[in-house]
Amino acid sequence: MTDPGLENAAARVLELVADGMRVGLGTGHAAAVFLARLADRIRGGLHVVGVATSEATAAQGRSSRSRSTGPTRWRRISTS
Numbered sequence: 001m002t003d004p005g006l007e008n009a010a011a012r013v014l015e016l017v018a019d020g021m022r023v024g025l026g027t028g029h030a031a032a033v034f035l036a037r038l039a040d041r042i043r044g045g046l047h048v049v050g051v052a053t054s055e056a057t058a059a060q061g062r063s064s065r066s067r068s069t070g071p072t073r074w075r076r077i078s079t080s
Contacts, residue, residue, distance in 0.1 A: 010034040
């Protein structure tokens with residue numbers, strides 16, 4: 001079960017995401033919860049560019065993209 005605080009935080013942040021935005025995606029539990037909710041919106045037609053700080057987050061983003069219908073892109077940035 002996911003922490004209700006993380007679920008609430010993800011829902012609040014997702015309210016700020018608009019079509020065409022670049023979305024920075026961190027690493028960890030909160031990022032994973034947010035990305036799962038973002039994936040639902042992507043499957044619903046939202047188009048964003050996801051910029052991940054880890055390969056794990058980028059892979060989760062690409063996985064959600066494979067189920068989307070739009071031009072959502074995922075890339076990883078170097079943090080070193």
